[in-house]
Amino acid sequence: MPMSSLTRRSLLAGSAVAALAAGAEPLTAAAPPAEKQAPGIYRYKIGTFEVTALYDGIWYRPITDTFIRNAPFAAVEQALDVAFMPHDKLETPFTTLIVNTGKRLVLLDTGTGGQIAPTAGMIADNLAAAGIAPKDVDQIVISHFHPDHINGIKDKDNALIFADAEIMVPEPEWAYWMDDATMNAAPADQKLTFLNQRRIFSDIAEQVTRYTPGKEVSPGIVSLPAPGHTPGHTVFAIHSGDASLLVLSDTAQHPAIFARHPDWQAAFDVDGDQAVATRKKLFDRAAADRMLVTGYHFPFPACGHLIKTASGYEHVPLPWQPRL
DSSP, X not given: OOGGGOOHHHHHHHHHHHHHHTTOOOOOOOSOOOOSOOOOEEEEEETTEEEEEEEEEEEEEEOOTTSBTTXXXXXXXXXXXXXXXXXXXXXXXXXXXXXXXXXXXXXXXXXXXXXXXXXXXXXXXXXXXXXXXXXXXXXXXOSOOOHHHHGGGBOTTSOBSSTTOEEEEEHHHHHHHTOHHXXXXXXXXXXXXXXXXHHHHGGGGGGEEEEOTTSEEEXXXXXXXXXXXSTTOEEEEEEETTEEEEEOTTSSSSHHHHTTSTTOOBTTOSSHHHHHHHHHHHHHHHHHTTOEEEOTTSSTTOEEEEEEOSSSEEEEEOOOOSOO
């Protein structure tokens, strides 16, 4: 039988005939389905540091023909087809990182707090699966102020989740999002984001440390300015011994769209031109230096490499490692 004529029906029929010819009873499932997913955690080493990727879930973000500012929607639809996505939704996973430096536990971004989509908000369960209690987290470092990165600081009742952690945020983010004049001048849909920032930070402002992007935020973890997505958007370089990891934050959302089409400007980028320039600069560096990278919105466990192609970049996932 030629390969092109093989179908699921013919394969099943052939299996059934073979089983009956052998006098065997048809196989049936002896156990009920689990009906739940395994924990979303993945560990890997950067030098002596242990990194734990924590999956917070996924948001099927509704999109329209205004989603990309500088490309016809027909081209966007074609890219979504290639990536096996529908034309009206962008698959947007969330992956935060816990970095165990041997002296402290550092959480890079905090996830959605279960306040973005019903399919997200799994950090608490996955922390528990990783054997980490919220009280064990020593430091939280935020990349930028969008709700899917900061809402995990508090629960739905506005109680602090990581009560003992130092919270560090980029100074330019604080200056932009906490400025009343900027909020008042913003479009109506953006005002909700400004109000969310105030909900998270206003009553804990004295507990929040503001850092300047470009500075080391914790031994071995260096912040790097990466503006465009937001004015103070920040990425991180983690160094331990001869090993490094580039934490791309929101330099690109799903790589099947924004790595393959690095010139595209998303509607949610505050400065589209700057976001594109930042993306290309960081992706060029990662590809040229063959750096290990992780992206907040890359498919879990979100770590791998970037290679430069004729038209953009391709994300090559790191194979699942059974041992650290």
